Amino acid sequence: xxxxxxxxxxxxxxxxxxxxxxxxxxxxxxxxxxxxxxxxxxxxxxxxxxxxxxxxxxxxxxxxxxxxxxxxxxxxxxxxxxxxxxxxxxxxxxxxxxxxxxxxxxxxxxxxxxxxxxxxxxxxxxxxxxxxxxxxxxxxxxxxxxxxxxxxxxxxxxxxxxxxxxxxxxxxxxxxxxxxxxxxxxxxxxxxxxxxxxxxxxxxxxxxxxxxxxxxxxxxxxxxx
Numbered sequence: 001x002x003x004x005x006x007x008x009x010x011x012x013x014x015x016x017x018x019x020x021x022x023x024x025x026x027x028x029x030x031x032x033x034x035x036x037x038x039x040x041x042x043x044x045x046x047x048x049x050x051x052x053x054x055x056x057x058x059x060x061x062x063x064x065x066x067x068x069x070x071x072x073x074x075x076x077x078x079x080x081x082x083x084x085x086x087x088x089x090x091x092x093x094x095x096x097x098x099x100x101x102x103x104x105x106x107x108x109x110x111x112x113x114x115x116x117x118x119x120x121x122x123x124x125x126x127x128x129x130x131x132x133x134x135x136x137x138x139x140x141x142x143x144x145x146x147x148x149x150x151x152x153x154x155x156x157x158x159x160x161x162x163x164x165x166x167x168x169x170x171x172x173x174x175x176x177x178x179x180x181x182x183x184x185x186x187x188x189x190x191x192x193x194x195x196x197x198x199x200x201x202x203x204x205x206x207x208x209x210x211x212x213x214x215x216x217x218x219x220x221x222x223x224x225x
């Protein structure tokens with residue numbers, strides 16, 4: 001899952017970047033509103049964490065601009081501007097949640113999980129497809145045989161496919177969900193990870209199908225009993 005953090009306090013941004021990365025998220029950081037607006041216009045994110053007191057362009061203006069472009073990515077406002085009026089303005093402009101600094105880290109992490117779950121159209125933190133289960137809280141996969149241990153890249157790919165099981169996901173969307181600005185992930189590398197996942201999932205009646213010229217999708221190879 002790919003998160004954009006727009007925060008001008010560099011110490012806080014660095015601390016949150018480390019926290020989110022430790023939870024397995026792909027994270028990019030920008031420190032001003034103009035950069036946030038440009039990046040959001042050019043790339044897809046699964047979640048945007050947005051400070052309001054950004055230089056060059058206010059966070060509310062960033063939010064207003066992205067919603068005017070019909071960008072539906074969930075937005076968590078994280079700011080010291082905590083008046084009722086500010087909260088109402090942010091929510092009315094399309095923010096999905098609003099946290100005031102200082103904040104509790106555990107609650108921050110929980111709110112992120114809730115927003116990602118809602119955006120994926122899920123009501124539970126556990127996703128099941130055939131014999132495979134995915135726990136969004138721990139970001140771990142399991143089957144009837146126990147935990148399914150995966151290298152980070154394969155886990156990230158399977159997460160993207162699992163959250164939209166049965167639906168085709170383009171290679172570009174997969175790469176954007178799995179890479180930060182400074183990462184390099186080619187279409188050929190994705191094909192290699194797909195090949196490895198097919199071998200791992202085959203014993204559980206699942207596979208990754210190729211939609212030629214488009215992307216991939218997770219599919220059951222055996223019917224549910």
